[in-house]
Amino acid sequence: MKKKITIKDIARAANVSIGTVDRVIHKRGKVSETALQKVNDALKELDYKPNPLARTLRNNVVYKINILIPNPAKDPYWVPCELGINAIIKEYEAFDIEISVLLFDPTKPESFSQIGNDLVEKGSDALLFVPLFEKESNFLLEKLNRKGILTGTFNSLPSKHVDHYVGHDLFLSGRVAAKLVSDFIQPSSRIGIIHINEAFNNAIHMRQKENGFRAYFKDHHVDCEILTKNINTSNVTEALRNFISEEKVNIFFVTTSKTYEVALALKQLNKKATVVGYDLLPENVSCLQNGEIQFLIHQAPRLQASLSLKSLVEKLLFNKEFPKKQLLPINIINSENIKSYL
Amino acid sequence: MKKKITIKDIARAANVSIGTVDRVIHKRGKVSETALQKVNDALKELDYKPNPLARTLRNNVVYKINILIPNPAKDPYWVPCELGINAIIKEYEAFDIEISVLLFDPTKPESFSQIGNDLVEKGSDALLFVPLFEKESNFLLEKLNRKGILTGTFNSLPSKHVDHYVGHDLFLSGRVAAKLVSDFIQPSSRIGIIHINEAFNNAIHMRQKENGFRAYFKDHHVDCEILTKNINTSNVTEALRNFISEEKVNIFFVTTSKTYEVALALKQLNKKATVVGYDLLPENVSCLQNGEIQFLIHQAPRLQASLSLKSLVEKLLFNKEFPKKQLLPINIINSENIKSYL
DNA sequence: AGAAAAAATGTGTACGTACACACTAAATAC
């Protein structure tokens, strides 16, 4: 079991002191040509890799990471996200990392901006947040970049100005829904795309999904009527009942986690239809298991949150590299494999 | 940014030396009742967590992990598995870990046993392997346990005697296939379960999948003829062509990664049918994209391998805990979401 | 040539932990 190469081994091999080796490694100058040559040769020859543990220990700083996510109490979609974050906090509690979680109201952009500004003021090594509001997020990102704070986002739209992004290809996820639905299409079928968005804050996401959905049918020359219905009222069920009664739609693609609302409305009207939607909310899962929803696409908020936090933590602790943009696989869930996701 | 608590802080709080604190922490005795009390109080009060980095640095050992997996050259299913392992090796190359990968012939149990024995002889801190052969694997596990070597397995059957297992619920994955297929069933449908297993080495896996598949239909009172066909010959295509010609089957569930063979045979006979099978081999992916396979269940060999190796590595390096048994979600793949998996 | 400045190199220390060792004080033995 051979020992790993240390800076000491390099010093010995190059016949200089560890101080000189250190200066070469950190390019802090004050090294003669000959010594530089010898040390560089030795570094290459012995394939030196600095020990991240010793480096971190020596650096002896407690890194501070702030997290800004939507309040799960306002939208249950974010519950798993918070769980994922807490798991990572637990996982790294023994390390020199301090992580704080702050919640904003997903229906109030100003709540996001205000807490965001506070956090910029207070300062930190990294800030991880959910960029629900495009304008406000970009404004925040600009400030963070100016301050040189490491940035991470997840779930929503990636941006050029963020260091790390974890999320999904929403256009593709629309296509996936279309493919799933396509097996249920009959000559008489009419398809409804339902956007349920009480807070008006993820219109772009829903649009991308719709575009993907429609693109699939265009590519495959399935001609079939596809209607789009926006529901922004607070009385979702009533609006849905009206829509379903008026239009003869028997296939539904719901672009948000409120998929169960469609299943509910159908049940109330005593109608059968194919429903495909998003996310593993308890209500959705229950409908899936009852056969009222055929498929759910799982956006894995928990995994998104934990992956993005983990990347930031390990970047700070071990200087581990991460991709600027990480797109997760799109998970198709039916009444059976749901058990393996709970 | 407050510093983390160290044993020095504990020593100061308890008004003793760090040596005494250390003796308390490691329960090495030689501590007076009063000191013990004070130190324990301080430990609890300040919520002391030892710094895993410093601990590992001080321990100063290079851990050795051996890995024994089937040769990807003999069965392409294992290609991603090797890739996942190499990625983890790369990820931790700067740490005091030495990882070696050895390959056995998945058609020859004796090749597994022989290399396994060699590895036990040579010794190591942990051994990760794929327990393709039940009897031989248990024999190896017994030896490893006696030697006190940390053990990990993945992909195949979990065992009481292994420290860490990553895999799938195969019975459930059979049920998932059944649910997928159920949407294609018509009154006249006949279903074929195809076991293609040239090497006779994963009969148990295939059986579990079949059981799950049949259980779903039993639960749902779908009465529909389900035939089982075992194919162990080397000329798979011919055997399949004969089967398809003789039996009027229009829905196929293939329990192994050789799913493309069924699609191929159907194509040769110019027949259309619903095919559901396993794994993202290039041949399968191509059939999926051509519409010759409807769904694939992705067993994620790459993820399985990297997760299990990562667990062992982090257990040794940071003493991070892991679950004894980790079942992964069952991934449903169609022609669209496949893009997010490649 | 000798002093002063500049360049190059080496040494020491800290990070937090773990353990060997040295030390102190009390207890036992003769």
Next chain:
DNA sequence: GTATTTAGTGTGTACGTACACATTTTTTCT
């Protein structure tokens, strides 16, 4: 009462890195 054991405690050092500081060597200038 002194010697020896024993329980209890404290000190020193190493792990590998990073950087401040001390020291040596070389260069420059008068």
